[in-house]
Amino acid sequence: MGTSQQLTTNDGQRVNWSQLLKSGSRIFLGSHAAVPHALIRDLMAHSRHLHDIEIVQVYALGDNQWAEPEYTQQFKVNTLFIGGEQVRTAVAEGRADYTPCFMSDIPSLFQEGILPLDAALIMVSPADKYGYHSLGVSVDIVSAALRSAKKVIAQVNPQMPVTFGQAFIHKGQIDAFFEAEASLPEIAAPELDAVTERIGQYVSLLIEDGATLQIGFGNICDAVLRYLGNHNDLGVHSELITDGIMELMQKGVINNRRKTYHQHKAVTSFCIGSQTLYDFVDGNPHIGFYPSEYVNSPANIARNDNMISINSAIEVDLTGQVVSDSIGHQFYSGIGGHVDFSRGASMSKGGKPIIALPSTAKDGTISRIVPHLTEGVGVATSRAHVYYVVTEFGVASLRGKSIRERALELIRVAHPKFRQQLLDEVRQHYYVPNYQTIKSVEVPELGPVGFKELCIGGEYFDLRPLNPSDERRLQEFFYSHTKETLQMRYNTVPTQMSREKSCTLVSVDQSSDLALCIVRQKGSAAEIQAVGRYYYLPHDNSCEVAFVTREVYQGKGMASRLLEEMIRIAEQRGLTAMHAYVRAENTKMLAVFERAGFKRMPSEELGEVLLKRPLAGAA
Known part of the structure; x- marks a missing residue:
């Protein structure tokens, strides 16, 4: 290994970027909380003579400086999931590309040469006594990228946790090393408003003891986890784990005891959260980090009975089509694992794919339950893949429902001020007959969730x-x-x-x-x-x-x-x-x-x- 802040080969020989890359190369950049920022900064500083290097990435926490206009001649970003304002702005301005794809499908893009990689820039822990480095907090698509790339270049970070599962790479598989210690980027737990709290409460009511969970990222998913404290024997099979998952594991709520696939182990592919979370996964044998093609495989997801998939959305139309990656013609995020887990949960015995979202946007001025999709948006999840749509006004059950019944269910959980408008618009397409009316449907005297559970006989x-x-x-x-x-x-x-x-x-x-x-x-x-x-x-x-x-x-x-x-x-x-x-x-x-x-x-x-x-x- 070489000295700090120098690129070296496995036998300690110094190497420079010109020996590793050339103009027009396509490189993969490590993902989520495992972005090798020190390594990419060194590339940016010492490769001004290189041009048109395509950076393939997903969500990269931290400063995505390489996506700024000043680096346009040096780098071209091709993101498979839009995250962070710098990348989002670059895509919106046409300086970066967005390639929509399922998270489970990304590894095959590398392996089949559809997106052939000249190099993979990753971050790893120091090698153990057997010569193995851990990929730490992001195995996801990093695993496939390093197997497919012609060269693997690794930032060795002593602060990278050592995780188990399929999370290791031998030092002999790495072409160049860059030693640089750095704290992992953290995301603080959000403050939840009343709307988000209510949505979390409704979703929690759909989760039975013994269920296995996939949780997406964001305030709503955090709110769901906060309402699961009285549940028992929950399991985790999720591309992502967060602080909320950690807290439920520490309380024993999540113990994976009743899982039917990988029993007694939480299965994930990456984690994002606080330093406390990163310390929690470090050396934790109860959590397995596996590649995305394994964790996100709908067939593997479905091997968990009572699989619950919980994701958010930007808008849902009255037939049940879900938009999650775009706002009009503007691409906002990506498909990620949303569809993988919705499909897997729908195939699971007792499974439930759930979409949760606030009923309105822009300070209540527009409805997120819409009569028809906004021009320019794309359908991420089809109307057949969603069983439940949850807003702060309740739970709409869509499985096995006709278009008319779906429309009525979704209007019921829309914001009251938009319900009549939604009904009037959907009637124009004869989805709902003229004699069907929408009146005040809430009974607040029944309590905050609008119903009561009874045990009779x-x-x-x-x-x-x-x-x-x-x-x-x-x-x-x-x-x-x-x-x-x-x-x-x-x-x-x-x-x-x-x-x-x-x-x-x-x-x-x-x-x-x-x-x-x-x-x-x-x-x-x-x-x-x-x-x-x-x-x-x-x-x-x-x-x-x-x-x-x-x-x-x-x-x-x-x-x-x-x-x-x-x-x-x-x-x-x-x-x-x-x-x-x-x-x-x-x-x-x-x-x-x-x-x-x-x-x-x-x-x-x-x-x-x-x-x-x-x-x-x-x-």
Whole structure:
């Protein structure tokens, strides 16, 4: 090895850049937090006589000075993922190129000679006693680059952590060494606003104990991790790990015990975060760093049962198409591992691909749920690859939904001020019929997440508001009833629940009337088990209430739970009384009301019982 700040060969001989590169060479630059900044600075200072060197890179943390205009004649950047303002500006101004590709596919571009590499500039730890250097915090595509490049030039940094997995290169594979000690670039944990917190909370509700996680980068993903502290036996198979992952591992929340692929080990390809994180991965046998073609392979991802993929997006249209790398005609980031993990999670047994994003951008002036994609953008993730879209207004479930149902689900989680506009625009394409309406769908009295989990008879259900996308579920619920149930609920035996009628029943203004349901939810499948409603009567500030329960659950307490919630909500809204009309022979329903404090009153209808209950709002 040579002395500090000199390029040397393995036997200690000095070498210069002219012996390693020539004008027109294509070089790979180490990625993420493992960019060899001292090495590239030395190249910039000692290769002014070289021209048109193409730099192939992905996200490079730190100063990307080589992308500045003054180096245009010396370097041309071809980025496979746009990160950092210097590179983003260079791409926007036409001084740099952007090549869109899946992270899992990048290694084959090197190996098959589509992007042949003359050299790979990387950063490694000092060699161990066996002569092996660790690639440290970025194995990802670095591994393929050094195997494919004609020459490997390494900055040896004593501060680079030693990581395990497939993270080593022998000193004999390195053509030139440059010893330079430097701290790794850090990214501080972000401050989370209320919108981001709420999105994180909603996403966490989709994650079950024992799931395996892939987490993208950014505030929303950090927020999700902060809401997983009460989960158990989570695993990690993710191209990236962050401080949030580290903290959950330290708490034992992430223990990889129930993984079905690489059990007992967190699998990743790179990490970005604080120095505490870099210290955590240093020599940690519980974390395996593997190449991108292995970690990001959809087939390998799918070998994890209950695989949860969580990524953000720039916009989503009402059919479920996801944009993640561009804003209009301007390329902003890249595809990265987004599609790899969405596809892998969709192939996993019990897997869930999730897209999470705020409902608006530019201080609330534009909707990120859009009727059609903005001109110039590209679809990163197809409408068939996304199961859930989450905003601060809830969770839209898209799997197995028609275009009409998808549109209604996504409008429901859009910002309220854009919902009618979205509905009006999507109607122009006949995705949603004219009789479908969007009214106030939130019931804030149910709490911050808008629903409650119930355990009834050892089974778990969600109690939540009915919403416009429940139209088909309500039809199925109606046609499941026996004649006796229909007679008891409607005082007649209706034979049809048309789509128009069903739409009317689920299009409820929940700010005045109330329509709640109890739903058995299994992944993307949902089945209504009970419905409770009240209709507001403004003349005396009261309401009329009614219920119907699927036969198999009658007598199990569902109506009582719905009534309990409706009484509480009506009292919070200041209503003075509730009343109900029940057929005299419906003894079970009469008992439900009377246990809740309703009293029988004289009724004008023969065979019908009027029940009434004063509410605290009367005071």
